[in-house]
Amino acid sequence: MRLPSSLHLKESRDFARIKEKGRSQAGRFFVLALLRDETLADFRFGLVTSKRLGNAVVRNRVRRQLREIIRAHRAEIAPGWQFVTIARWRSADAPFAEMEQDWVRLAKRQGLFLKPAPPAP
RNA sequence: UGGGUCGGCCGGAGUGGUCGCUCGACGGGAGGUCGUUCGCGGCUUUUGCAGACGAGAGGAAAGUCCGGACACCACAAGGCAGCGUGCCGCGCGCAAGCGUCGGAGGUUCUGGGGCAACCCAGGGCAAUGGAAAGUGUCACAGAAAACAAACCGCCCCGCAGCGCUCGUCAGAGCAAAGCAGGGUAAGGGUGAAAAGGCGGGGUAAGAGCCCACCGCUCCGACAGCAAUGAAGGAGGCAUGACAAACCCCACGCGGUGCAAGACAGAACAGGAGAAAGGCCCGCCUGGCCGCAAGCCCUCGCAAGGGGGUGGAUAACUCCGGGUAAUAGUCGCAUCCUGCCUCGCAGGAGUCGGCCCUCCGCUUGCGGAGAGCCGUCAGAUAAAUGACCACGCUGGAAGUCGCGAGACGGAAGGCACAAAAUCCGGCUUAUGAAGGCCGACCCACUUU
Numbered sequence: 001m002r003l004p005s006s007l008h009l010k011e012s013r014d015f016a017r018i019k020e021k022g023r024s025q026a027g028r029f030f031v032l033a034l035l036r037d038e039t040l041a042d043f044r045f046g047l048v049t050s051k052r053l054g055n056a057v058v059r060n061r062v063r064r065q066l067r068e069i070i071r072a073h074r075a076e077i078a079p080g081w082q083f084v085t086i087a088r089w090r091s092a093d094a095p096f097a098e099m100e101q102d103w104v105r106l107a108k109r110q111g112l113f114l115k116p117a118p119p120a121p
Numbered sequence: 122u123g124g125g126u127c128g129g130c131c132g133g134a135g136u137g138g139u140c141g142c143u144c145g146a147c148g149g150g151a152g153g154u155c156g157u158u159c160g161c162g163g164c165u166u167u168u169g170c171a172g173a174c175g176a177g178a179g180g181a182a183a184g185u186c187c188g189g190a191c192a193c194c195a196c197a198a199g200g201c202a203g204c205g206u207g208c209c210g211c212g213c214g215c216a217a218g219c220g221u222c223g224g225a226g227g228u229u230c231u232g233g234g235g236c237a238a239c240c241c242a243g244g245g246c247a248a249u250g251g252a253a254a255g256u257g258u259c260a261c262a263g264a265a266a267a268c269a270a271a272c273c274g275c276c277c278c279g280c281a282g283c284g285c286u287c288g289u290c291a292g293a294g295c296a297a298a299g300c301a302g303g304g305u306a307a308g309g310g311u312g313a314a315a316a317g318g319c320g321g322g323g324u325a326a327g328a329g330c331c332c333a334c335c336g337c338u339c340c341g342a343c344a345g346c347a348a349u350g351a352a353g354g355a356g357g358c359a360u361g362a363c364a365a366a367c368c369c370c371a372c373g374c375g376g377u378g379c380a381a382g383a384c385a386g387a388a389c390a391g392g393a394g395a396a397a398g399g400c401c402c403g404c405c406u407g408g409c410c411g412c413a414a415g416c417c418c419u420c421g422c423a424a425g426g427g428g429g430u431g432g433a434u435a436a437c438u439c440c441g442g443g444u445a446a447u448a449g450u451c452g453c454a455u456c457c458u459g460c461c462u463c464g465c466a467g468g469a470g471u472c473g474g475c476c477c478u479c480c481g482c483u484u485g486c487g488g489a490g491a492g493c494c495g496u497c498a499g500a501u502a503a504a505u506g507a508c509c510a511c512g513c514u515g516g517a518a519g520u521c522g523c524g525a526g527a528c529g530g531a532a533g534g535c536a537c538a539a540a541a542u543c544c545g546g547c548u549u550a551u552g553a554a555g556g557c558c559g560a561c562c563c564a565c566u567u568u
Contacts (some may be wrong), residue, residue, distance in 0.1 A: 008502070015502080052510095055183090056539055063298065064142090068507045071141065096508065110340090 009046030009082065018046075018084050025106055029091035030066075031097050032106040034083035042079050045070055048086040062087045069100050076113045083112060 009015065022035030037044075047066050049059040066085055070077075091099060108111055 053551095056538090060503095060539070063502095064506060068141075071507090087410080 007042065007044055009044050009084065015046055015048070015084060018082055022084075023110070025069040025110055026088070027102045027106045029088055029094055029102045030106060031088065032083060032103070032110055032111060032112075033086070034110055036080055037082050037118060043077050043081045043083070044059055046084040048084060050087075052089050053087055054092045056090075058092050062091055065096055066100075066103070068096075068101050072100070073104065073107070073113075077107070078111075078113060081112055 009018075018033050018035045022033050024031055024033035047063050049062050051059075053059050053062060066087065070085075085103070
């Protein structure tokens, strides 16, 4: 399952729009904010890792781990969503399995997934 | 020679599996075009491919301290502001800064002396100008913390009078608790720090109030290149700490940084502002650019000058991406040389692959060399990795044993930190093995 960078949200106004018009929910490690966009054939995602998380190395690692989580669940994500995942400070040194669990729980509760998720491959 | 401890420098973390990201070029598909023997081929453009191949963070990429390349600003004057540096000498460096160098003061530790304050010697440490120019801060505790302070205690005076003594029973004297006023910084207690220390005199009690010694402050012959030291003299003692808070002083510095800047891009102008200002330049002085045409007044023979009116043009600033373009392009990717000069060619080097020759031998590995092919980090909400297993380190529980110990292997740990135009220097952070250098200690050997 690939995850090219063309799915990334890059414009700062996209982030602002999701923050302003979308809904959000906070978990233990992340905040998930999302907004419907029916014109999209697939989905778009953005990541936010603030300086509160740590230095550049820590921020980069959390971003990569988040990309890995999203990549692993790409097939389950319903098309037409724009969503932003904001890393909270606790995620700086969290185990990967717990981060994934937290993100999946948020995604399910916000209806990001297509249907009851099939068992992970 | 061996071992150990400490310090400095170099070094920059292993293996495999599954999956992923960015870039390059290759192949495939599609379009265009040219050729065609109608099979297809050449060139070119473009898009996606869960296509194959190759490459892909550092010694500090960090801090942004210094120097340079490169680009723009009007070659950029003076002052302020801002930024940087900060004991002295010597050496290196343009500078930041550096030094197994020498010295000065400070502070701290150890040893010695002293009742103590403090002094002497040795070692360590530090961004070590200024805290009597000014502002600010100093928690908690404590009565009081910076133009210091009276809680307890001590002392004096007054009121009061438990009670005691004497008594000629009239009274007299002493006098505790308590209350009011005052003195006092010796003692207690608090604190990181309590207004110099100790001894003596002195006093109602005390106090540099006075005296000796020690310390301190000021002046300072003289010594030293200097930091600074200091004979001597004066002063009863003032001046708590922080300048890595602002600040003051001295010295140094064109500014802005690839978000520079160029192209697409039309500039003989797309929109908005700007109603006289804008720029150098954050502020002032100074300078440069601009303040249109038209009209009126005025000076002048004239060219032209001055003033007013006028209007929204100018300098300048900001925004946008419809056309065009588009996940904008270039700048921007090893080095050198050449040019038919800006994208090609040649050469050199790095790494990888294939193959050949030679050498060593553990006989399938290591080393050397030649050839061919490929490659040279280039992201931009920012790729260069994620996960798992092994590995290294670590040694818990538990088991065995009288015990010494043996078996056992859990948790934890495997750094600091990520390019952002490029190069050089500096500083700071930091992990294993291993290597080098220096100091000290111990043992042995030789002289």
